Structures are given as C-alpha cells and as structure tokens.
Amino acid sequence: MADEKLRSRAATGPVVDNHGMPSPTDPGPGDAAPQRERTRRVVLADDDVLLREGIASLLERSGFDVVGQTGNAVELLALVRSARPELAIIDIRMPPGHATEGLEAARVIRAELPGTAIVVLSAHVEVDQAMELLADGERTGYLLKSRVTDVAAFIETVERITAGASVVDPSLVQELVKARRRRDPLDVLSPREREVLALMAEGASNAGIANRIVVTEGTVEKHVRSILTKLDLPESGTDHRRVLAVLRFLEAR
C-alpha cells in the first residue's frame, strides 16, 4: 500500500507551485532562503486521513513535493527508506498503540538516514520528549499539532527545519520559562534577555531573533553572550546545540 501511494504520488510528477508561498519572516543567512528554488520532497505520517490530506495539500501549495503518505509507523519507515525524502512530518501518536510510535520512528530514521529533516507533531508538547528528540540529531522540529493551522508560520518553520534549524514549540518554551521558582536563576536576566532566551530555546538563529524583536543582529549577539555568562551556559557551536542546552537548563532549573 505504501509503495502504491508512493507510485501514485510519483506519477503525478513533482509539483512545483509557489503560489500562496508566505514571505518568510526569518530570511537570515543559512536559513530557508537559498533552498527555495529546489523542490523539497516530503513524507507524511498521520493516521487521521482528513488532517493528513489537509497538511499534504498545504505543503504542495507551498512548494513541497509530498512523495508519500501513511497512517502508521511501519509504513512510514518503508516509505522513508525507499523515497529518501528531505523531510518527514510525523504524528507522534499512531496505531497500533496510540502512544509514542512517531517518536520511535523518528529515532530509527535519525539512525539510518541522519540527513533527513524530521518534524514531530503532537497534541501535547512535553519537555522530555523534546530533549529526547533533539538529542538524536539536528534538523529536528517538535511542534504542537495545531500549529499546522497557522499556515504561513508553519510553512516557514518547516522550511527552516529542512534548511538545518531545530525548532521547539513556543508553548513548551513558554511553559518552561514561566514556571515559577522560589529562587529563580532567570531572575538575573533582564526582560529583554528573557525574551531572547525564549527565542533561543525555540530554535531561532541570531538573525531570526533580530528579526523578531526588531534589533540588529549585533545587539542580539550581545544579549546572547550576556545570557550565557549570567546563566553559566557554555558557548555552543550550532543553533541546534544551543536549543538543547537552553532546554536542559530551563527544565533543570
């Protein structure tokens, strides 16, 4: 069945259709922009057919080529192995157990095809799952399922992930940042620094942060250095490592 689906999709040929493409709000260097001309191939796994078709059509309209769809984790692995997509979008809860099958599948894909970008969608976002997922590798997204309805932002996020970023759902970051602590290490940060820290945790690059809070990238760099010093966090080589470090810090605080 998976192969059939794959064939039927392949038969329609790559859909290059840029109409409705939102203008990305985070066009920093190394982000999505340079990849836009090329069609990115996607495999989609969700057991809710209606929603899956909705996401598929959204992706196709936004310039992605949906090369395979499935409703369970076993078929997903088969599809990914044969189609070698740039991106896999995976529902965390699928048959047969309706537990964390999507997470398991993501782990297998990471191990076998580390270059594949992975977006895991979940009805609830939990910090342990986020860290688990991110610890396995780069190009990882962990998002609330309802994010797909914010069409423009969703596509922008998926493009950033495909281009190499790692993204964590803002609601999870907010839960972590807002958690009240008696002696809160975050108290040493200024309100602006807190804002920057949250964006770091969501996976934004310095350029992306600069764009969001409307300051120069240089200013963001200054904030970041100050935050790292104040919280005694190590300089991390990549944005992905930075996300993981900040999440760990926020969770453990």
Place this chain on the structure above:
Amino acid sequence: MPTRQARTREQAIVGDQTRQLADEQAALRRVATLVAHVAPADELFAAAVAEVGRLLAADYARLARYEPGDLITVMSTWTRSGSRLPVGQGFPIAGRNVSVLVWQTGRPARVDSFADASGPIAAEARAHGVRCTVGAPIIVDGRIWGVMSVGAIQEWTPPVDIEARLASFTDLLATAIANAKADQELRELVATQAALRRLAMLVARGEPPEAVFAAVTREALGFFGLGTARMIRFERDGTATLVANEGRTVPDVRVGDPWVGYPPNGLTATVRRTGRAARVDDYGAIEGGEATLREGIRSAVAVPIHVDGRLWGLIAVGPGPLPSNLERRMAAFTDLVATAVANAQTRAELIASRARIVAAADDARRQIERDLHDGAQQRLIALTLRLRSAVAPHRGDEASAEIMDVAAEVMAVTNELREICRGIHPAILSSQGLRPALRSLGRRSAIPVTVDVRVNGRLPEPVEVGAYYVVSEMLTNAAKHARASVVEVDAEASGARLRVCVRDDGVGGADPLQGSGLVGLKDRIDALGGTFSLHSPAGTGTTVCCELPISADAGGGE
C-alpha cells in the same frame, strides 16, 4: 473360748487397725489439703507418692502417666532410702508388668514376683532390685490417666487391702487432676479468647493481611512458648508462600517469597497432602531435613488452617518439648487464625473490588481522552486548516475576514479542548511516567513548586495515577485556598511502597470534611490499599502524605 492372750492379740490388731486407719486418714488429709490449695502438680504428686509409700510400708512409690502412642511417663517417685529415681522418663507400654496390667484392665493389679515380669518397665524395676509391685489406676473423667504403684526391694508382704487403700489416694489425685485439667483448659480458653480479641481488633483496624499474618504467628509463638512460629500459605498453583516468621530462627526464604526446598516428608508436604496436623521429631532423620536442622530446629509441629472449607495453609511451631496434645491445642488456636484470615481476605477482596472500580473509572477517562484526541481534536484542526486554506492570503474582502475569524474561534475551541483533555487524563503520565508528569504539574502551578521524584522506571498505572491526582489536587488547593508561597512535592519509591508527600507553607486548616477534594483523594488511596494522612494545623501549612503499595495487583490482596 478366747484366751486372754488371744484377746490381747485381738485388741492389738484392732489397735493396729485403728492406728492404721488414723494414719491413713491423716495422709489423705494432707494430700487433700494440697489439692484444695491447688498446689503445683509436681508438688502434689511428690507428696502423694511419699504418703503412699510410707503408709503402705513400701520401699518405693511411683506415679506415672499414660501418653498417646502407647507410652508411659514417670511423673514422680519416692524411695524409702531417699535415693532418687529418674523422673520424666518415657517407656513403651509393653510386656507383663503392673503398668501394663492396669492399662489393659483399668483396674488395680499386682505382680508378686519379677521373675515372671517382662518388658522395659520390668527390666528397669529389676535393675533397681524391685521384687513385688502393686498398682492402681488413676481414672480422670472416665478415662485412664495414669497409674500409682508401690513396690518393695526387701521382703515385703503387701497389706491385703492394699488395692483399696491405693484407690483412696488415686481417687483424690484424679479429682485434683480433673480440677487442674479444667483449670488449664479454662486458662487456655481465656488466653485463646484474648488472642482472638487482639487479632479481631487488628482485622477491624484494617491492617493489611501481611500484618495480620505476622500478628497471628506472633500469638502462636507466645501461646506455645516455643522457639519459632511460621505461617505458610498454600497457593492455588501448587506452590507455597512463607507469609510470616516469628521467633528466634530465620529460614533461608524471606517472608513473602515462595516457600521452597522443604523436605518431601516434612510438615509442609505432609499437611498439604493429608490436610491434617503433622509433626517431625527429628529433622536429622528425615530426607531433606538438613536446612531446618541447620536453622536450629530439630523438631516441630504443624497444624492446617482451613478457610471457608479450603486448605489455606499451615502454622508451625518448634523446636522444643512438643507435648503430645500440642496439635489439639494448636488446632483450637488455628480456628481463630482461620477467622482472622477469612476476615482479612474479605477485606482484601473489598479493597480489590474498590481498586477495580477506581481502575475502571480511570480506564474510562483514558478512553475518553483518547477519543477526544483522536476524534474531535483532529477534526477541529483539520477544519481550521480547511477554513484557512480556503482563503487566499492577503485578500481584504469581508467574507475572507469572516472566515479567518471563524478559523480563529475554532482554533481557540481546539486549544480549550486540549486543556480539558489534560484534565480528564494526563497523557504525559501514560507516555512518560510519574516524574515528567509531576514536574509538568509543578511547572504549571501558579506558585513555585519544587519537585523531587526518586522513582526508577515505571510503576503500575493505578499507583502512578493515584499519586498524580494527589499532587494535582494538593497543588490546586495550595494555590486556591492555602495562600502558600511555595510547595514541596516529594515522591520516593522504596521497596514495595511509593511514598508521596506534598507540603505547603500556607494558612493550613484544611478540613477533609469541608467538601474539598481531600475526601475523594483519601478514597482513591484507600482503594489502592494505601494510607493517606493529612496534617493541617491552622497557621502552619498543610502536609499530605500517602503511601501506596507497589504491586502489579495494587491493593488486590491475594
């Protein structure tokens, strides 16, 4: 015609008889006084044999008791010379001698010459130079209890009416023994009733079955005064479990573990096979008895425990002097054990059924959460997606604006539904376990919460859910009513229990009777066979601690 001499002789005889009668009355009176004062048995027996020996001008007198298993035990002896004969020694009732004759006939008997006597008792008598013996039975409650015998080493002509004169003493002794027996039985009855009362209180207090088993075993140990008492339960699959061990020695098996490696003809195997009491006199002499012997138990007795007509298990005591009636006395005692076990079992069944009801409700909630998640939530998301996809971006017309508004509303409903789902059943608990779930609860609290969870791996679902709801409810209370500034959540699994404590520094004064969620929490913890304690004095914060047994069939009893 009677001569003067003859008269004198006659008078002398009458005088002798009178004196003899007076002596006998005096001796009987002395023994009777002891009986009336309820003197200890050994004192009474010693006095009786001495009086009888002196009165009948014998060289020795002896009182012995017939025991089950065709044994006779010497209880007390007297000798004219003052030399001591062994007491407490048991002989088989065999051969031809006074003890055997009395045993067989239930009447007085005499052996005039030990030349034709036989059997171990006669051999012993011969060894002491005994020539002639006369014995009379001691009949207690219509049954032959023992024998009083007198004998001579020197030339001795027993008085012609010696049987009747012995009988005066044995009748008196029989009365004393019957009284003492009744007294002993009364004492045992009182002790037994006291034990029952203590056990019944344990059961009524709702102590867990294990505690009741331990208490019952302790009572047995105290009651029979032996070194060790243990209770073993027979499981339906043919195995056995050591449910309690009390006393001086400890077996290789731990309490609660399968009772294995017992001798094929030991107490456990025999009681299970026969459903009756069993005893082992020497573990050194039976196959596979080495471990028990190593433990320091040479002999032991076990009686079955029948609960509701089923052979439930056994209770065993040992080592030590094991009186022949120990089984009978223990059997009376195990009836109480059975009552306690049956009550504990009934309670365990009640707890199990409550646990099942709670589990069924939790299952239903989990199912509802899943249905909402897989059904309504997904549909709403798909619907929102469709609405938003239907509108070309940046189109300013009124219809598009209206559609976008509706989409936003639907999205808001979806988010609301997600929060409702979380309240119905926390998905994070099922997928991630107690620690992440409690930490997530802590992060969402309106007041600072420190969460310390020391639990390795996953616990049975009812235990996780129970602990989660306790913390969830207490955090809500702390934020809503307690005006607390900080809450500490502490959970630790150690051994077979999970202990969860939630402390706040608020105003205290929480009252479970004032309709808060506390009663529901307590019920839930009770249903899991756990304990729930609330400490909330006004002004010094509220502390709730609960302990839950961690077992696959949490609270499910057997």
